[in-house]
Amino acid sequence: MYLGLDLGTSGLKGVLIDADQRIVAEATAPLTVSRPRDGWSEQSPADWIAAAEAVLRALPEAARAATEAIGLSGQMHGAVLLDRSDNVLRPCILWNDTRAHREAAELDADPAFRRISGNIVFPGFTAPKLLWLRRHEPALFTQVARVLLPKDYLRLWLTGEHVAEMSDASGTSWLDTGARDWSEALLAATGLDRTAMPRLVEGVAVSGRLRPELARRFGLRPGAVVAGGAGDNAAAAIGLGVVKAGQGFVSLGTSGVLFAANDRYRPDPATAVHSFCHALPGKWHQMGVILAATDALNWFARLAGSEPAALAEALGTLKAPGKTRFLPFLGGERTPLNDAAIRGAFIGLDHATDREAATRAVLEGVTFAIRDCRDALYATGSRIDRLLATGGGAKSDYWLAALATALGTPVARPAAGDYGAAFGAARLAFMAATGAGAEIATPPTIARTFEPVAALTEAFDAGHARYRAAATAIRGLT
Template sequence: MFLGLDLGTSGLKGILMDDAQHVLAEATHPLSVSRPQEGWSEQSPADWLRATEAVLGALAAHDLSKVRGIGLSGQMHGATLLDASGDVLRPCILWNDTRAHREAVELDGDPQFRQITGNIVFPGFTAPKLVWIARHEPKTFAKVSKVLLPKDYLRFWLTGEHVAEMSDAAGTSWFDTGVRDWSDALLSATNMRREQMPRLVEGSEVSGVVRSELAARFGLGRDVVVAGGGGDNAASGIGVGVVKAGQAFVSLGTSGVLFAANDGYQPDPASAVHSFCHALPDTWHQMGVILAATDALNWYGRLLNTDVADLTDALGDLAAPGKTRFLPYLGGERTPLNDAAIRGAFIGLEHATDRAAATRAVLEGVTFAIRDCRDALAATGTRIESLLAVGGGSRSRYWCQAIATALGTPVSLPVAGDFGGAFGAARLGMMAATGAGAEIATPPTISAVIEPVAALSDAFDAGHARYRAAALAIKGLT
């Protein structure tokens, strides 16, 4: 058996997978986010450990003594700071925290960052956060012995090893993405040193062995290996078998991601497309990223004090976009705007705007933001021949059909089950434990293919044009 742990923003999920890659059991534990100031987003790493203990405790009912390998997946970019004793120095600054926007602009103005990393320095990336810490919390900065990404803090707890892997490290702004190694030049530019970085492995390689006391506590066998794993989206790519050029998936989670696998490294930083290493050796991927997908829908549901499933289930058949538009920039935006200050808006409200119209506008706003990502990827030469939908938002057929129509591409839905980060992590754990390679990262069985509604294609093109005009107008006001 193999275990996958996925440390998300809103919760930690664990799945247990057998040798035939069937999911035997799963467990989740919720997590909350602290927002002490506008634009800030933090979590306590101690909460991650409590969540992991709860998930492992729940899965222990299924005899974990047969587990041979564990894989890790998790939210990217978070700055988890440890002192020389391995103690956490402060709450982790998360991926959707924008406090370091000035520091990001400064680093991005140094040409070597885009040249070496292949990416814009976004405020949510790790390096600008450490520059912010140095300026605003110098006593903390002086004590930093190691910087770990969120899932790699779980690894430290599990194994006692300071290790990262290529897909997650590529999102720090300290990483030479083409060479697949830390960049001493970029570390030096932020007053950091290589010894403060974790050791690097590929996602399918062994990073360590579970500590004996933890193995005994949760009923694990001896010498259970922990794979390098992957950042949440790279691990999801492994989970849904998106590992070759032409394959892609759209993830409708807290954030929204359009993920396309690449056979080679083809960066285009100016497009605000993310060019990262994949979780397999000698492979890369590109992503268009929006900061609020289901996060936007959940915000809207809270505003109406209504369950979001009730809102989306009541919509019926796909309709043409109306006059009401929604911009999902609740905490800034990445692709293609790269704007930490931009904020969301409802535009075109009128007497005829009812709950259904506003709900459609929210779904369309996220859909058009994903289309912006598709256009940005296409401009780099990345092609999308097949598209899967994953994440909580993919449960809405209406939303998936809107995306299919806006992109002019059929959207495939996996058969019932979760093929996201936790499943991909379990697959990486299997690779590390058995020596298997990419051949086990097969696409899931498809339960349905959502076709574009051809009759609404022109209407969605026009709706996207109105959305883009509104986005540019709002950007001009920030």
């Protein structure tokens, strides 16, 4: 058996697969986010350990005993700060925390960061968080002996090893993404050096072995291999079989992601596209990222006093975008705006705007934000021939039809099953334990493909133009 653990923002999920890559068991444990101030987003690493313990206990005893390897995936960019005894110094500052926007702009103004990391220094990335800490919590900063990413704190608990891997490290602003190594120059700019960084491995490499006391406590196989793993989106790509140039997926989760696999390194920071290492050696990927996808629908559902799925299901067949527009910038935006201060809005409300019209506007707003990501990604020279859809929003026929039409690209929904980050992490565990290569990362069976609706292409082009105009206008008001 091969176990994948995915540390998400809202929960930790475990998936067990067998040697034929069939899912034999899964379990989840919920997590909550603390927002002590506007723009802040934190979690306690102790809660992650408690969630991991709950997931392990929930898996079948026989399957646990047969687990040969564990793979890890998880939310990126978080700053887990440890002292010399590996004690956690403060709550983890998460990926969607924007407190360090001034520090991010300062680091980004140094040409070395874009040149070496291949990316804009976004407020949610790890490096500006440490610069913020150095200035606002200086006594705490002096105690920092090691900085880990969220999933790698789970690895420390599992193995006792301080290790990161290339895909997750790419989102710190400290990695020389082309060379796949830490940059001494970028670390020094935030008051750190290589001694504060975990050892780097590839996602398919063995990063350590399960500690004997955990094997005994949870009935796991002693000495089980722990793979390097991947950041959540790279792990999802392994689960979906998106490993070659031209392959891509769109994720409609809490955030929204347009992911394209690349056979070579294609940095273009000016586009605000993320250019990261993939979980496989010698591979890279690009992503356009928006901060609110299903998060936007969930927000509106709470406002409307309904369930998100019920709102989406009530829409019926795809319609042309209406007058009402929605800008999904509930907590700032990344691609292509790179604006931590921008906030969302409904525009074009009138007496005829009802719940259905507002729901359509929310789905269209997220769709048009992803189209902006597509345009930015294509400006780098990448192309996507076909998209797989993943995440909770992918259950909506209306949303996938809108995406296919707005992007001019077929969007395929996999057949029933879990092909997400936890499954990808389990595949990486299999690769680390057996030496198998990328050939096992096969695409899933497709349940339905949504083709662009030709009769609505012009209407969606016009809707996107109105969205862009509104997004430009709102930047002057926030």
